Amino acid sequence: MSRVIDAVIAYRVIKLLVTPFNKTKAFELGIIDEKGKVLITSKEIKIHPSGATKRAEMRNAYTLLIRFVFNLKRLLGKVGVRGPLGSAAAAAIAFFKEESGEQLSEEAALDIEREVYKYITSEGFEFDLSENYGEPLTEGTYKVKHDIYNDEGEIVINMDESVKFTNTTDTIMGYDIFKHNGVYLTTEDLYV
Numbered sequence: 001m002s003r004v005i006d007a008v009i010a011y012r013v014i015k016l017l018v019t020p021f022n023k024t025k026a027f028e029l030g031i032i033d034e035k036g037k038v039l040i041t042s043k044e045i046k047i048h049p050s051g052a053t054k055r056a057e058m059r060n061a062y063t064l065l066i067r068f069v070f071n072l073k074r075l076l077g078k079v080g081v082r083g084p085l086g087s088a089a090a091a092a093i094a095f096f097k098e099e100s101g102e103q104l105s106e107e108a109a110l111d112i113e114r115e116v117y118k119y120i121t122s123e124g125f126e127f128d129l130s131e132n133y134g135e136p137l138t139e140g141t142y143k144v145k146h147d148i149y150n151d152e153g154e155i156v157i158n159m160d161e162s163v164k165f166t167n168t169t170d171t172i173m174g175y176d177i178f179k180h181n182g183v184y185l186t187t188e189d190l191y192v
Contacts, residue, residue, distance in 0.1 A: 009065070011106050016069035025061035026070070034060075036074045042067065043044050068096040072116065089116050090175040091184035097170070113173060137165050137176065142190040148183055156183055163190060 017026065021027055022034040028166050031040045045058045072089060093116065097109050119137040141162050148157035155161070172178045 009112065012065060013112055013115050014067055014119060017065060017073060017116075021070070021073070022127075023068075026066065029061050030059050031058060032070065036070050038070075059129075064096070071095070090177055090186055092178075093172050094170050094177040094184045117167040117173060137187055137190070137192065139166055141165070142192065145189055145191055147187065148189065155183065159174075165190070 014078075016024075021032055021036040024032070026032045027034065029043070032098070032132055040058070040062075042059075042062055045055060045062060048055050048058065072093075091156045095110070141164050142186065144157050144159055144161050144163055147159050149155055157180070157187055163185065165178060165180075175188065177184055177186055179185070
């Protein structure tokens with residue numbers, strides 16, 4: 001049964017990745033704009049003055065999985081073909097895994113990782129899932145290579161800001177992922 005659920009999740013991720021923002025229910029309900037920018041946050045949906053039925057429809061159109069894929073699409077759109085593509089995708093998957101907690105099996109997480117990889121390569125990006133990217137880090141303080149944005153488009157870590165690295169949270173798509181001030185970073189984000 002869990003393999004069926006895993007397959008359904010993987011299918012939904014791919015379907016959401018290839019669906020333009022303006023063709024989604026979230027866009028139709030005014031939750032996001034045509035570029036995927038959030039207009040009504042999930043917290044605001046809970047108190048939206050539109051009534052219980054409309055709020056339920058909005059919650060269904062903007063679930064955790066949908067938010068993950070929208071964030072991933074926006075990240076992929078920002079980084080283009082440059083090296084940080086895989087880094088951004090890996091950080092987005094790490095965020096999704098944390099947010100879903102025990103609801104997501106390890107097999108489902110791997111399926112999502114594989115489906116994101118398939119999408120990235122189908123779009124013409126060269127990326128090898130079997131490689132490890134970035135230099136292994138030892139505990140210490142490092143400088144950030146570029147500004148780090150949250151999903152609202154605000155800078156949360158400035159370029160050249162010092163980041164203290166203590167341990168790796170996860171390895172996803174060949175990137176070592178760790179969390180700093182509530183944001184997922186990879187070794188590709190730091191000067192080593």
